[in-house]
Amino acid sequence: MEKKKDPFFERMSTKITAWTGSSKAFVTAFLIILIWVVTGPLFKYSDTWQLVINTSTTIVTFLMVFVIQKSQNKESKAVQLKLNELIAASKQASNRMVDIEDLTELEMDVLHKYYQKLSELSKAEGDIHKSHSIDAAVILHKSQKFQRLDGQK
Numbered sequence: 001m002e003k004k005k006d007p008f009f010e011r012m013s014t015k016i017t018a019w020t021g022s023s024k025a026f027v028t029a030f031l032i033i034l035i036w037v038v039t040g041p042l043f044k045y046s047d048t049w050q051l052v053i054n055t056s057t058t059i060v061t062f063l064m065v066f067v068i069q070k071s072q073n074k075e076s077k078a079v080q081l082k083l084n085e086l087i088a089a090s091k092q093a094s095n096r097m098v099d100i101e102d103l104t105e106l107e108m109d110v111l112h113k114y115y116q117k118l119s120e121l122s123k124a125e126g127d128i129h130k131s132h133s134i135d136a137a138v139i140l141h142k143s144q145k146f147q148r149l150d151g152q153k
Helices: 010-020 022-037 046-091 106-127 134-150
Strands: none
Touching: 010 022, 010 046, 022 046
16 A cells, blocks of 8 residues: 655645654743843843734644644544554454444433443442443343342342
């Protein structure tokens, strides 16, 4: 499979994100601030002197928001694809979870409650691997509760 050339912004954002997360970037930013502080007396701490650092940091921050978001979106998509592959490869996993990132926040909250309930039922059984659905867990839990009441367990 021939690899397509990445769009310019994607290549640029990947490189910038990698560089800005490095020690060299931190040292560079620290030196710029240090130079700015040291030049304060030279410029008599003027409004222009202050405006230079304020404007520079605002511009850099504004641009970095988009670069980091682009990189984060790509990383998030890669993680989702890897998780989808794991779900698809697992016999016991529900394939309904493959497109979970497309759900609304409310739908995710419902699913979260579903898994909380499943976890509670599994904990009550003493083994989180006994069931893979709420229905199965409820049936198992009720049958064991009935057996305990009947004195069979």
